[in-house]
Amino acid sequence: MKKMLLILSSLIFLGGYAYAEINLGAIFSVTGPASYLGLPEKQTLEMLVDEYNKAGGFKGEKINLIVYDDKGEDAEARKKFLRLAQNDKVITVIGPTRTGPSLAIKDEAQKNSIPLISCAASKVIVHPVNKFIFKTPQSDELAVEKIYEYLQKNKNKKVAIITSQDGFGDTGRNALLAEAKNYGIEIISDERFKDTDKDMTSQLSKIASKSPDAIICWGIGPAPAIVAKNYKQLNIKAPLFMSHGVASKKFLELAGSAAEGMYLPAGRLTVVDKLSDKDKYKPILMDYKKKFESTYNQPVSSFGGYAYDAFMLFKLALEKGGKDKEKIAEALENIKNYVGSTGTFNMSKDDHNGLGKESFLMIRVKNNDWEIVE
Amino acid sequence: MQFFYSGLTSGSIYALVAIGFNIIYNTTGLINFAQGEFVVLGGMLMYTTLTILGLPVSVAFLVTFIIMFIVGVVFEKFFLRYVKLKTETNLIAITIALAVIMRGIAMVIWGRDSLAVPPYIEDKTISVIGGSMNSQSILVIIVCFFVAIILSSFFKYTKYGKAFRACYDDQTAATICGINVNMIRMLSFAIASLLGALAGAIIAPITFVTYTDGIMAGLKGFAAAIIGGLGSFWGGLFGGFALGVIEGFFAFVLPSGFKDAFAFIILLLILFIKPTGLFGKKKAVRV
Numbered sequence: 001m002k003k004m005l006l007i008l009s010s011l012i013f014l015g016g017y018a019y020a021e022i023n024l025g026a027i028f029s030v031t032g033p034a035s036y037l038g039l040p041e042k043q044t045l046e047m048l049v050d051e052y053n054k055a056g057g058f059k060g061e062k063i064n065l066i067v068y069d070d071k072g073e074d075a076e077a078r079k080k081f082l083r084l085a086q087n088d089k090v091i092t093v094i095g096p097t098r099t100g101p102s103l104a105i106k107d108e109a110q111k112n113s114i115p116l117i118s119c120a121a122s123k124v125i126v127h128p129v130n131k132f133i134f135k136t137p138q139s140d141e142l143a144v145e146k147i148y149e150y151l152q153k154n155k156n157k158k159v160a161i162i163t164s165q166d167g168f169g170d171t172g173r174n175a176l177l178a179e180a181k182n183y184g185i186e187i188i189s190d191e192r193f194k195d196t197d198k199d200m201t202s203q204l205s206k207i208a209s210k211s212p213d214a215i216i217c218w219g220i221g222p223a224p225a226i227v228a229k230n231y232k233q234l235n236i237k238a239p240l241f242m243s244h245g246v247a248s249k250k251f252l253e254l255a256g257s258a259a260e261g262m263y264l265p266a267g268r269l270t271v272v273d274k275l276s277d278k279d280k281y282k283p284i285l286m287d288y289k290k291k292f293e294s295t296y297n298q299p300v301s302s303f304g305g306y307a308y309d310a311f312m313l314f315k316l317a318l319e320k321g322g323k324d325k326e327k328i329a330e331a332l333e334n335i336k337n338y339v340g341s342t343g344t345f346n347m348s349k350d351d352h353n354g355l356g357k358e359s360f361l362m363i364r365v366k367n368n369d370w371e372i373v374e
Numbered sequence: 375m376q377f378f379y380s381g382l383t384s385g386s387i388y389a390l391v392a393i394g395f396n397i398i399y400n401t402t403g404l405i406n407f408a409q410g411e412f413v414v415l416g417g418m419l420m421y422t423t424l425t426i427l428g429l430p431v432s433v434a435f436l437v438t439f440i441i442m443f444i445v446g447v448v449f450e451k452f453f454l455r456y457v458k459l460k461t462e463t464n465l466i467a468i469t470i471a472l473a474v475i476m477r478g479i480a481m482v483i484w485g486r487d488s489l490a491v492p493p494y495i496e497d498k499t500i501s502v503i504g505g506s507m508n509s510q511s512i513l514v515i516i517v518c519f520f521v522a523i524i525l526s527s528f529f530k531y532t533k534y535g536k537a538f539r540a541c542y543d544d545q546t547a548a549t550i551c552g553i554n555v556n557m558i559r560m561l562s563f564a565i566a567s568l569l570g571a572l573a574g575a576i577i578a579p580i581t582f583v584t585y586t587d588g589i590m591a592g593l594k595g596f597a598a599a600i601i602g603g604l605g606s607f608w609g610g611l612f613g614g615f616a617l618g619v620i621e622g623f624f625a626f627v628l629p630s631g632f633k634d635a636f637a638f639i640i641l642l643l644i645l646f647i648k649p650t651g652l653f654g655k656k657k658a659v660r661v
Binding site: 033035165190191192194196197198200203206221222226232234235250253 | 379380387499505507511577580581584586587589621622629630633
């Protein structure tokens with residue numbers, strides 16, 4: 001009996017090898033507080049892998065996608081990553097969704113020599129550069145540079161900032177303070193708010209008393225919508241800028257008419273319908289949007305786009321480097337001029353994100369909808 | 375001056391929560407840490423009835439109140455009454471547990487996004503001396519005073535109000551006098567839940583409603599109740615406005631990141647100097 005089992009199991013084992021597939025791992029926050037980010041990423045990746053396999057796969061070999069949920073937690077991401085590395089023998093991991101979990105598995109990815117293409121925003125994931133670590137979303141710093149560039153062009157020098165007291169607000173605030181000099185901008189007021197605060201007129205009236213040329217608010221959730229309302233209530237003349245964190249229909253719904261005339265940097269997917277036909281990103285975005293919306297019957301979000309780019313980069317690297325993990329990492333580092341959903345990726349030894357300022361557009365709220373400014 | 379009006383707006387929210395704490399404290403001597411969740415549920419039910427079901431405002435309020443009254447009754451009748459060892463600590467711990475459960479349920483039903491409830495009166499900015507206020511905020515402040523007047527006269531002058539207070543003073547004595555203590559306790563939770571719903575419903579157009587809002591509303595409301603003195607409605611009202619204005623003031627004069635810290639330092643000072651709160655009375659205990 002024991003012998004039989006042994007033979008049987010070795011048969012299965014060998015059989016598994018005979019039909020070897022390419023194991024691609026993914027970790028997303030499908031449940032938990034970041035599920036609105038993680039779910040579209042998972043859906044996008046599954047859709048693309050399915051499509052790739054139907055088209056014949058890589059030299060006849062199919063991609064076997066293994067997706068795990070990290071619930072947005074660091075420890076969970078670590079556990080799932082080790083499982084992908086040791087049990088599932090994946091050649092690349094896409095994700096995680098959030099910055100914390102991405103940082104938590106960074107060392108493990110290097111130890112196991114597995115290329116990691118993160119879908120989280122923070123710059124620290126790829127800075128300092130690590131041979132195996134890449135990421136697809138734009139860093140928050142690029143959004144800041146986009147706003148400053150616009151202000152510089154309009155000769156606005158005195159800027160007041162009001163940022164939320166959480167991870168997103170802190171990153172934004174640091175970038176706003178650090179980049180100001182490079183654009184000849186002076187920060188004349190630096191106010192904070194909690195994302196649970198219900199009234200920001202105190203901070204805003206203090207800002208107004210210093211008569212800035214522009215106000216920049218950095219936060220996510222309902223608090224920035226309250227800032228927009230209070231800004232209108234105090235009848236402040238200086239234009240209001242916000243981060244890409246509020247580039248969602250949900251925000252427009254919350255802020256209502258108070259958002260009118262407000263500026264923000266946003267990815268192209270947010271305004272895909274309004275892009276001119278000459279825009280080189282439009283075909284890719286429209287194609288992705290149509291496929292996603294017909295498959296899942298729900299509107300596309302820019303977060304899914306991060307997974308879209310991650311898979312496309314992996315595909316390019318696979319086709320160039322083959323199934324070897326080191327070669328994939330090398331191929332990823334050498335990707336140039338890949339036009340993705342978020343922007344044009346130009347990877348290099350010093351930049352494992354590869355996106356530039358042009359991945360953001362400056363948009364304005366008009367009639368409770370977006371309007372492209374430049 | 376704007377910080378003063380800003381403080382009144384957030385203060386009125388704290389005040390309404392603080393009054394909710396006081397209703398239950400005045401009859402049972404308990405602190406109900408789910409008061410913030412009552413507020414959230416009220417706001418979310420208004421969203422459901424008004425925005426999703428499209429009911430007229432008056433019907434929406436009525437439906438919300440009825441549901442929340444039932445929630446309050448269930449809260450006391452099923453979860454607090456059948457506790458074996460009814461010490462204050464046990465019961466308070468149960469209110470914390472229920473707060474977490476209610477937050478979870480709200481997340482499952484209404485999701486994680488913030489919900490916007492349409493304004494009940496025309497949304498406009500009113501200029502006042504040295505600043506401006508939103509018409510919605512003024513409505514909330516008026517409701518605040520209205521509630522404090524009604525509740526304090528109810529507790530002071532009506533037969534039922536006196537029964538509520540008798541329960542707080544001595545449950546055994548109250549039972550001997552023919553007061554149905556269980557009924558009164560249940561009613562106090564039902565009224566607090568209803569008041570929470572009213573608070574949630576009227577502040578939702580200004581602040582939106584998110585399932586996690588209850589934590590901060592509960593904490594700040596509790597602080598307001600302590601500042602004013604537990605058990606006093608006018609104290610709760612004053613405490614709420616004081617906390618709001620102090621916060622607004624510190625946000626205005628200091629780097630605004632420290633405003634919460636300073637508001638709570640004031641709370642500590644009050645507890646050091648006058649532990650019963652500004653309007654609180656000490657419960658007389660016969661030794």
